[in-house]
Amino acid sequence: MQSHSKKRVCYYYDSDIGNYYYGQGHPMKPHRIRMTHNLLLNYGLYRKMEIYRPHKATADEMTKFHSDEYVRFLRSIRPDNMTEYNKQMQRFNVGEDCPVFDGLYEFCQLSAGGSVAAAVKLNKQASEICINWGGGLHHAKKSEASGFCYVNDIVLGILELLKYHQRVLYIDIDVHHGDGVEEAFYTTDRVMTVSFHKYGEYFPGTGDLRDIGAGKGKYYAVNIPLRDGMDDEAYESIFVPIISKVMETFQPAAVVLQCGADSLTGDRLGCFNLTVKGHGKCVEFVKKYNLPFLMVGGGGYTIRNVSRCWTYETSVALAVEIANELPYNDYFEYFGPDFKLHISPSNMTNQNTSEYLEKIKNRLFENLRMLPHAPGVQIQAIPEDAINDESDDEDKVDKDERLPQSDKDKRIVPENEYSDSEDEGEGGRRDNRAYKGQRKRPRLDKDNSSINNSSNKTSSETSSDIKDEKEKPEPADGEDTSSTTAANNNSSSNNSNANSNNKSDSDASTPAGGSSSTTASKGAKENNI
């Protein structure tokens, strides 16, 4: 399963992070990060990646998202001066779930520093996968702490990524809803937040299927409300099709995955029934898209399983197989009685029927269909001499393959190097990186696992649905905008152009692919005709 390509992996860790303590009886234990780190060393994974000690994020960096007062408050509050801050503590929701503990601000600094440094690293293309298990604190709001989170390192990281990436996808597999991140990007179309979580009498209470974003960001928040007892199989059956569809329609330039381990079986706060393997499969699946990839931690309150899970997921990122037998380490006794890496699910009932999941999925597909294509894409004029061979090899497409080659190619092809690909009729979106010509295309690896195969059909079926749907909203302006395409740098015009192409090519039954540049040039060509 881990046969895919080796990546350059950067890992962020500060040896101090394990020694912060939220307080007696508090389920959040930063020490799990240290336990993971020690496991990584003894598994020999440590030596296979670049290890960085992150800087401490400055208040300046934090205020990129958080309000000044809130950061000032975090910086000044200490257990010994708490009484002076009673009012502010209430205002910023610091006290119960988010206690004031020794070194609180430093802890936030380290966690945020790691994610920001990782994002900058990805921006500089100095790494393909960055990991910060100390991050992932997805509940923190702009000026409010929530759910054990004070500073939202994810939002800070994504903001950094947005400087160089037109669209960033955020995926959240914590058992809790990623409300902090969703709220921060609720009204933008440049970040899509996808959260899989338990919904119903559960913290934080948000994440309804109907919450889909607002304003420009409408349809850019995707919530998958789940019930107790999700097992590996059910999780995969919803994760894979949704993420495939999201990748297809949103076409992110970078991905952030929050790997909250409280969705594992037996978690102190969670109520799902996933194993380490099932959890890791999500990482594996997202990794296959070969996009700049930031992995962060998150929840996880049965610390032995958290360190198991994150160790395994690091090995997935590195594409290294590790033994099920745990190596000896300082915390070996925690992993008794079996001392194995993998855990087995419990016999709890899965309250998510396949019927329920199917319905949710369909509703979300409907929403995703509403996405205008290629939000905010900046387009450059396409050179006339672009190779245009969209028509010749329709039959080469393997219908059983997950996404036809064409579909992958349409995402970008710098300099048209994949000249034998088919044109994609569906959307004239281009990846912003297309003209950068530096990054690999986000194609899936050929050796698609069974996960992908199972999802093939749904995704290709729905992608054809999408076509129909898309034609509806703007059929009229297809004609006039298409004339301007070649020179116009406007994305929507490009889309409608593609749609009109699509209409005229309606006999092309397979969702055809091709680089966006070829699509665009095709439009140009037709205009000439």
Add this chain to the structure above:
Amino acid sequence: MATNMYRVGDYVYVETTPNSPYLIRRIEELNKNQTGNVEAKVMCFYRRRDLPNPLVQLADKHQPALEEERTSPTQASAGANSGNSSASNNSNNNNNTNNNNNASAGDAEKSESLTSKQRYQIKHRELFLSRQVESIPATQIRGKCSVTLLNETESLQSYLNKDDTFFYCLVFDPNQKTLLADKGEIRVGSRYQCDIPAKLKDTATDERKLEELESLVWTPEHSLTDRKIDQFLVVSRSIGTFARALDCSSSVKQPSLHMSAAAASRDITLFHAMDILHKHEYSIEEAMSSLVPSTGPVLCRDEIEDWSASEANLFEEALDKYGKDFNDIRQDFLPWKTLKQIIEYYYMWKTTDRYVQQKRVKAVEAELKLKQVYIPQYNSGKGNGSASKSSNAAAGIYNGTTNGGADLSNNGKPCESCGTTKSSQWNSFSNGHMPSRLCQSCWDYWRKYGSMKSAHKGDTNDVAEAKKKAALSASPALTASAVVDLNDDDKVSDLSNRQLHRCSIVNCGKEFKLKTHLARHYAQAHGIAISSGSPRPIMKTRTAFYLHTNPMTRVARIICRSIVKPKKAARQSAYAINALLVKQEFTNRISGKSQAEIKKLLLLKPKDRGSVTKIANRLGAPGSGPHEWLVLTPKDKMPQPVSVSFPKPPKAADGSLVYERVPNKTPDVVALPVTTDKELSIIPTQATSTIRKRAHDEHQLNGTEVTIVASGPPAKRPNKDPMPSHCPSPEQFAAMMAASGQPLSRHHLNGKQKIAQMARGGNGRKQVISWMDAPDDVYFRATDVHKKTRKILSAVDLRRAARKPWRTLPIKSMANEPTSKPIESQIVILD
């Protein structure tokens, strides 16, 4: 089997009274109580009929919304809020309407297809979540059901089609009497969203310097092979082992090589090795030499190794007292440690054997918390006989088959609900005033869903309307009966009967949630040890303490020196200082003193012993000539040792030394009565190791009757060595001790071999016994016999004995001693 197995998280029917509908609950916890019965902590769900009337109307407002178009759950909740002045979440409306454009049309179609009967029945499937938790005996559980948060993608009909399925969308707060939607909100506005930075031009380079954001600690880009790195790690561990051998403080804690090696193999050494390797640009040679600088080999110790045994004791004591409140622990017990050190130590301490005991306690407590429980099918049929006989009962069950004749006497009425006249069983049902009866299926429906299967004959009105009527006229309408008799307040109050544990001491009466808390309270506040069913030791077995002397105490010591008699007290630990007297005296003497005087008292006054030069001069004063004691004794007149303790072994023919097996003990010396010609060893070196040996060992060893009195205080720590079979034999142990350069007697006590070792258990796992379990300090307590014996000895002999403890001492005049008692060697362990 599976249907009767109830787990935490299951939704269940609960029967409290035989004639009312079941309650619906969710199991939160299953606990075994002391009598062995299982108690379930459950979360309450309410039916529509359990709500107070005004709220029912609110719920009804919500209900048609559910049926006709799904647009307005938030409207309904907003309505509820307006009535109850609670926080509303109007902002969701924006989002909902978004969807409703495409979604509600389909839903409306679906719901319109519902017949009025379905619409009526659907209300029986709606529940209201409350966040209230109560305790019930598990025997009241009567079956499973399923309750889910209604999702808009689901049709209500899917609930009707399946038995025992319920949904909820609103949350009922029985204390505040409010209904709310169970929903958080995503807020929109500049106060909540972040400003999105514009994407930079592709040509723009990031002005941020990575060096400021991060520092590289390790990179995989180097020329070393994995094997090389592994080798380097082994080298660093061996250097660590050697460093521990050189370090005195380590060698006390880790008296064996095994322990040193285990300590040197901890992750901190490895991390350090990796760091060093990186610092020296992956040159093994350079890294290696930096591990052994001229100042001696590098020693990396983590917290668990750094802490002394007494610090460890303090920590455990503190943990017992304060729980895991590390701030308090630091303040009151370990002020010289940083909080981070304590936390790191705590997490590592959990891996040691010392934690095992606590873990066991936890495990026993956890055993009381069940994950699942088997409750056999409650067979209501069996109870029929008695129930039908007690005709007074509101809900007698008439068994139609056995007493069909008598059944007719029950007016031969048709079923109150469905009108059938045939049923295998009849259940009498009282709706207010008129007695009536229900057929079996309607009875089941009544129990499960809390209402009649179909609306009352002719009464096609909604239940709510019927309820309104009931409220107005107390009419005996069917639905009203469900409401009558049940006072809302009663309902609420009997749900909050949580069990609390109250302290039984007069004038205390504190309440605790857990029995263990109560037990702890007893122990701490009242000094009573009460076995709470939990094996957690309440009374302390160890006494480690940290005495903090405040200035006033010091003043008291100084002022009242005559009463305290510090020198005497220091010499005789049993000497009791009369604290009361000291207090009295102190207050007397201090009363007239000013602040400055007290301060002056506290200043350390150096004792005037005269100048050193003076003394030196006096000692070196010429004239007295060379002292006799300064003249060297000629070699041949030097006293020869009676025996050489380690004589060279005889040489064999080939010139090599012949080693004999050293007998490991000479107990006869200790045990036999002292006689004149026998020599007595005052400090039986090797014998100490046998002192606490079990008797049968002695038998096997020398076949003579040995009486060894193993008295003295009990061992400080029980032997928790999990693998006694892997303990070294006494011989091995002696060898180890010799190798470690320690006097043998110091550590080998009580026949327990406390020593860290790496042993492979049957399952192939390494067992590491921590040096935390290393033996403690020891002193020798002399008995009267010893003292007498000492007096017999000449000063010279005594001094010699002190210098060479292994020497046997000649006892000359013991024959005159009347005593023939064996000397009791008592070892007292210092705390």
